Amino acid sequence: MNAISTDLRGTDIRLVVLDMAGTTVADDGLVEQAFQAAAGALGVEAGSPEHQRMLEHVRATMGESKISVFRHLFGAEEKAQRANIAFEQAYHDLVDAGHCAPIPGAAEAIAELRGQGRKVVLTTGFSRATQDQILKALGWQDIADLTLCPADAGRGRPFPDLALTALLRTGTDSVREMAVAGDTRYDMLTGTRAGASVVAGVLTGAHDAERLRADGATHVLGSIAELPALLAG
Incomplete structure (x- = not known):
């Protein structure tokens, strides 16, 4: 201690x-894995500079309310809500799979x-x-x-x-x-x-x-x- x-x-x-x-x-990295799905749902290409910038923000804000994170990343409320829904579904699937x-x-x-x-x-x-x-x-x-x-x-x-x-x-x-x-x-x-x-x-x-x-x-x-x-x- x-x-x-x-x-x-x-x-x-x-x-x-x-x-x-x-x-x-x-x-076990589930937040980052679920974020990949959320970013993809909003058309952010994996490996792109934009994707990397967003991923760095996700890592820096671990613990913050997820909808707040997506509001910061995507701006418009409609986009933030879409990203959050995709994130939640991906996280559900990972949990269901035993992760x-x-x-x-x-x-x-x-x-x-x-x-x-x-x-x-x-x-x-x-x-x-x-x-x-x-x-x-x-x-x-x-x-x-x-x-x-x-x-x-x-x-x-x-x-x-x-x-x-x-x-x-x-x-x-x-x-x-x-x-x-x-x-x-x-x-x-x-x-x-x-x-x-x-x-x-x-x-x-x-x-x-x-x-x-x-x-x-x-x-x-x-x-x-x-x-x-x-x-x-």
């Missing part, structure tokens, strides 16, 4: 908000966190349909107290809406009783903007420790499997 601050004495964490892809669910697995120790960590008396909420930048598809593929329909996507909250990452919606829906009394964990800078920004006491970055996904710290990580962990011990410590 590599942490900025490890002293949690006096901090009563009652709510843990966890990202999915890259944090609790192995991404989806939990991060080692993630299910056990979620069970341990709930066993410690904490509420656990899983969040994503994907649509509700895609989130449900992932949960079904993993057999995780009942693994958490609540699951949220951007449409449930108003805005996706890096805004604080997902974390604050989790707090409201679980009846948590204060933002200081909340921990937020994820693998991207957008997860860190969401946690800090929501006022969470613990904003934990994990090194199993998109961004490295330096990037996570720069955007507000209070702790950097090797994986989500280390989180229960941190909070219990």
Whole structure:
């Protein structure tokens, strides 16, 4: 564990908000593969300079709401929606084909966190349909107290809406009783903007420790499997 601050004495964490892809669910390059389908649906030729520019933006914005990414890339709302539909369908197909697995120790960590008396909420930048598809593929329909996507909250990452919606829906009394964990800078920004006491970055996904710290990580962990011990410590 590599942490900025490890002293949690006096901090009563009652709510843990966890990202999915890259944090609790192995991404395995699925986002980039699904993007290839989305770009193709909009007539962007694979290997072209435009395609490479777009792919670099997708990589840089891992964790952001996907429709927001496509609005940036394609401008017009109609094009962004077409790209998002193609992306979601491609991602569904990849999940159906078995390209989806939990991060080692993630299910056990979620069970341990709930066993410690904490509420656990899983969040994503994907649509509700895609989130449900992932949960079904993993057999995780009942693994958490609540699951949220951007449409449930108003805005996706890096805004604080997902974390604050989790707090409201679980009846948590204060933002200081909340921990937020994820693998991207957008997860860190969401946690800090929501006022969470613990904003934990994990090194199993998109961004490295330096990037996570720069955007507000209070702790950097090797994986989500280390989180229960941190909070219990």
